Amino acid sequence: MPQVVVDVVLKPEISDPQGQAVLGALGRLGHSGVRSVRQGKHFVLEVDGDPDEAELREIAETLLANPVIEDVELHLPTD
Amino acid sequence: MPQVVVDVVLKPEISDPQGQAVLGALGRLGHSGVRSVRQGKHFVLEVDGDPDEAELREIAETLLANPVIEDVELHLPTD
Numbered sequence: 001m002p003q004v005v006v007d008v009v010l011k012p013e014i015s016d017p018q019g020q021a022v023l024g025a026l027g028r029l030g031h032s033g034v035r036s037v038r039q040g041k042h043f044v045l046e047v048d049g050d051p052d053e054a055e056l057r058e059i060a061e062t063l064l065a066n067p068v069i070e071d072v073e074l075h076l077p078t079d
Numbered sequence: 080m081p082q083v084v085v086d087v088v089l090k091p092e093i094s095d096p097q098g099q100a101v102l103g104a105l106g107r108l109g110h111s112g113v114r115s116v117r118q119g120k121h122f123v124l125e126v127d128g129d130p131d132e133a134e135l136r137e138i139a140e141t142l143l144a145n146p147v148i149e150d151v152e153l154h155l156p157t158d
Contacts, residue, residue, distance in 0.1 A: 001114060007086075007121045022122070022142065031138055035080060035125040042086045042121035043101070046114040059110055063101065 001046045004056055005075035008065040009040035040070070051076050080125045083135055084154035087144040088119035119149070130155050 010016050019037040026034050043064055045056070053076060060072040089095050098116040105113050122143055124135070132155060139151040 009121065009123065019122075025142060026138065029142070031134065033127045033131070033134070034138070035127060037125075038123040040121040040123070042088065042119040043098075044088065044117040044119070046116075048112045048114060052112070055110065055112070059105065059113070063104060063108070 001048070002051055002077045004045045004047055004051050004077065006043040006045065006056070006060045006064055007040060007073040007075070008043070008060070008070050009038060009073065011069055011071055014069045041065075080127070081130050081156045083124045083126055083130050083156065085122040085124065085135070085139045085143055086119060086152040086154070087122070087139070087149050088117060088152065090148055090150055093148045120144075 016038050018039040022037045022039065023034065026037070041064070043060075045059075047056075053074065056076075057072070057074055060074060061067050065072045095117050097118040101116045101118065102113065105116070120143070122139075124138075126135075132153065135155075136151070136153055139153060140146050144151045
């Protein structure tokens with residue numbers, strides 16, 4: 001069954017306290033090579049038949065993300 | 080600056096109530112073509128210089144995920 005990945009990420013201008021917390025912990029653990037961390041949501045949807053991009057984008061932007069503060073990245077199966 | 084994506088997903092055998100909730104809502108909204116939904120975490124790390132895969136996998140498996148119930152997918156920059 002085709003899998004569609006939807007990644008929901010905070011818009012760049014929105015502060016990301018969770019990402020900041022991870023970044024701080026990385027520094028304390030000696031991982032100094034990481035400059036920034038942004039945390040978002042990762043959805044894997046199994047769909048019937050050929051994925052309908054328009055419908056999936058509508059699902060992503062209305063149900064999976066808050067378009068005011070989040071951007072959506074749709075990854076359709078490449079095969 | 081190189082970006083590394085880390086996706087953290089629940090192991091298949093672990094139940095996913097959040098994903099189930101989304102699936103239920105999709106059905107009620109008339110999106111019947113979606114068979115399953117799994118929700119996870121999506122991290123975007125900006126790193127200095129060439130990403131060190133071993134270090135990044137250690138970061139992912141110790142700080143970003145709970146290896147008992149979660150699997151990690153590392154996406155290194157392809158350029």
